[in-house]
Amino acid sequence: xxxxxxxxxxxxxxxxxxxxxxxxxxxxxxxxxxxxxxxxxxxxxxxxxxxxxxxxxxxxxxxxxxxxxxxxxxxxxxxxxxxxxxxxxxxxxxxxxxxxxxxxxxxxxxxxxxxxxxxxxxxxxxxxxxxxxxxxxxxxxxxxxxxxxxxxxxxxxxxxxxxxxxxxxxxxxxxxxxxxxxxxxxxxxxxxxxxxxxxxxxxxxxxxxxxxxxxxxxxxxxxxxxxxxxxxxxxxxxxxxxxxxxxxxxxxxxxxxxxxxxxxxxxxxxxxxxxxxxxxxxxxxxxxxxxxxxxxxxxxxxxxxxxxxxxxxxxxxxxxxxxxxxxxxxxxxxxxxxxxxxxxxxxxxxxxxxxxxxxxxxxxxxxxxxxxxxxxxxxxxxxxxxxxxxx
Amino acid sequence: xxxxxxxxxxxxxxxxxxxxxxxxxxxxxxxxxxxxxxxxxxxxxxxxxxxxxxxxxxxxxxxxxx
Numbered sequence: 001x002x003x004x005x006x007x008x009x010x011x012x013x014x015x016x017x018x019x020x021x022x023x024x025x026x027x028x029x030x031x032x033x034x035x036x037x038x039x040x041x042x043x044x045x046x047x048x049x050x051x052x053x054x055x056x057x058x059x060x061x062x063x064x065x066x067x068x069x070x071x072x073x074x075x076x077x078x079x080x081x082x083x084x085x086x087x088x089x090x091x092x093x094x095x096x097x098x099x100x101x102x103x104x105x106x107x108x109x110x111x112x113x114x115x116x117x118x119x120x121x122x123x124x125x126x127x128x129x130x131x132x133x134x135x136x137x138x139x140x141x142x143x144x145x146x147x148x149x150x151x152x153x154x155x156x157x158x159x160x161x162x163x164x165x166x167x168x169x170x171x172x173x174x175x176x177x178x179x180x181x182x183x184x185x186x187x188x189x190x191x192x193x194x195x196x197x198x199x200x201x202x203x204x205x206x207x208x209x210x211x212x213x214x215x216x217x218x219x220x221x222x223x224x225x226x227x228x229x230x231x232x233x234x235x236x237x238x239x240x241x242x243x244x245x246x247x248x249x250x251x252x253x254x255x256x257x258x259x260x261x262x263x264x265x266x267x268x269x270x271x272x273x274x275x276x277x278x279x280x281x282x283x284x285x286x287x288x289x290x291x292x293x294x295x296x297x298x299x300x301x302x303x304x305x306x307x308x309x310x311x312x313x314x315x316x317x318x319x320x321x322x323x324x325x326x327x328x329x330x331x332x333x334x335x336x337x338x339x340x341x342x343x344x345x346x347x348x349x350x351x352x353x354x355x356x357x358x359x360x361x362x363x364x365x366x367x368x369x370x371x372x373x374x375x376x377x378x379x380x381x382x383x384x385x386x387x388x389x390x391x
Numbered sequence: 392x393x394x395x396x397x398x399x400x401x402x403x404x405x406x407x408x409x410x411x412x413x414x415x416x417x418x419x420x421x422x423x424x425x426x427x428x429x430x431x432x433x434x435x436x437x438x439x440x441x442x443x444x445x446x447x448x449x450x451x452x453x454x455x456x457x
Contacts, residue, residue: 055428061436074428088428157408186445192423197412202423206445240446244423248415256415261423267443275443283420291420301442323442335429356429362440382436384429 047125047152049084052077054389063360063380065097065107072386082123086131088116099378100322103370104220104227112137118146125152141170148188156194161204163188173217180213198248198256203241210236221318222370223311230319233306238269244279258284261295272305273324289339297331309366322376326365333358333382348389356384424448 054075061068070091078084090113097107118131127150135142144167151160165186172179190204215232222228242265248256263279281295304324306317335356345351360380369376419425431449438444 055426057428057432059432072428072432074431088431090432155410156413188446194408194413194416197408198415200416200421200423202448204446204448208445238444240443242446244448246421246423248418248421250415254414256418256420259420265443265446267445269442271442273442275441277443285420299437299441299443304442323440329441354426354429356433358433358436360436382433384432386426386429388426 047122047127047150047156049078049082049120049122049127050076050086052084052391054391055386057384057386059385060383061380063382064362064378065099065102067095068092077391082121084120084122086116086118086120088114088133090114090116092137099369099376100219105218110137112140125156126150139172139174143168144184158194159190159192161188161190161192163190169212171213171217176217178217180217182210182212182214184208184210198250200246202244202246204244205242206240208236208238208240215319216321219321221311221320222309223314223318225310228314228318230321231317232319233271233317236269236271238267240265240267242266242277258282267301271324273301273303275299275301289341291337291339293333293335295331295333295335297333298328299331300328302326303366307366309368320367322364322367325367327363327367328365329360329362331358331360345389348391350390352388354384354386354388356382358382 055073057072059068059070059072070093072088072090074086074088076084076086092112094110094112095107096109101107112135114133114135116131116133118129120127120129129146129148131146133142133144133146135144144165146163146165148161148163150162152158153160163186165184165188167182167184167186169182169184170179171182185208187207188204189206191202193201193203195201211234214234214236215230219230220227221230242263244261244263246259246261248259250256259282261279261281261283263277265277266274267277268274276299278298279295280297281293283291283293285291303326304319306315307319307321307324309320309325311318333356335354338353340351340353342350358381360382361377362380363377364375367376368374415421424430427449430447434447434449
């Protein structure tokens with residue numbers, strides 16, 4: 001079983017912010033700007049509650065000897081003009097004979113269930129939301145609290161978001177009486193900006209800190225070819241900064257027929273890993289009731305400082321988790337949405353049927369398939385079928 | 392903080408998009424999170440197989456295991 005660590009201690013390292021014309025004014029200026037923003041935000045309200053909507057999905061992942069399937073459900077309904085309630089149920093039914101499993105253990109099956117409930121409250125141009133989620137599988141429990149606040153400014157041209165999450169994981173390895181814990185903390189800051197009538201810009205930052213038992217109790221490192229238990233550091237700090245932009249194309253000023261999107265994310269952590277993620281997408285309406293999308297995603301990362309395919313000597317920290325090795329992945333995906341004709345569906349205003357498929361190719365630079373002695377690579381098929389309803 | 396607020400002020404000042412000019416921006420095809428459940432799922436698929444995490448269009452939560 002893959003057990004990924006989730007969060008840690010305190011944030012000590014931040015991205016450099018770009019120089020600004022006002023930077024030299026230092027802390028004397030920002031209270032004045034804050035007052036100005038509050039005044040501006042009291043103008044025309046553009047903030048709305050999330051849509052009343054339900055999605056019911058079947059999902060499937062098949063790749064590298066691992067099959068994960070299951071249903072997922074998301075329900076959201078407003079209560080009055082200022083409150084929206086949401087609930088999410090998600091299931092992973094796992095059958096794993098991954099390369100880690102078949103070279104050091106036996107294939108297994110497992111099931112993960114996740115519940116999440118949330119409430120959003122709208123007050124003026126401010127939307128506040130809290131949610132609680134709980135995830136359970138045979139050897140892993142995780143509980144998370146999320147808090148998000150978003151504020152519209154400049155008559156809705158700018159939206160600033162802030163978020164905080166705190167989580168607690170409990171791990172009890174199979175055939176062991178040991179219990180391990182992980183504490184995690186997430187800090188989010190985001191900005192959405194209308195640049196022109198057809199261009200949107202988004203910038204987001206997230207710092208994640210985690211502490212506790214971060215390694216996988218079932219995975220082994222290699223020292224001169226011999227398998228030894230992995231040992232990870234007890235803390236893990238990471239930061240990610242993403243920029244995304246969307247451009248719409250239309251033949252008039254009131255409707256849009258197609259759009260292109262580009263996302264870039266830079267990531268780094270105190271385990272020595274840095275990564276780059278690029279997403280390009282094209283969407284368009286066609287044949288009256290269809291919305292189609294084609295997207296390409298590139299991902300590349302460097303290896304953790306304590307990763308080795310085969311250590312020459314025993315070290316304090318040792319990992320041979322392929323997710324901590326140097327690798328890249330290329331994904332190509334399509335998505336099609338069919339909007340049902342308007343009609344009487346009881347209390348439902350409109351519905352859509354959706355199909356999405358992604359193929360992901362993983363190529364590892366320093367993780368060897370010890371059965372063949374060759375560098376490991378594999379492809380994965382990711383399928384989603386879901387129905388959406390608005391009411 | 393002051394740098395961020397200054398940047399926001401400059402960007403908003405440059406934008407100058409009137410309310411009646413935002414019909415295109417309200418179309419689902421212009422949303423970064425058109426299908427929230429689908430986005431959450433796909434982010435989860437990548438999250439458990441890559442070291443990078445965070446700064447996606449969906450909130451995290453639950454466990455990172457799979």
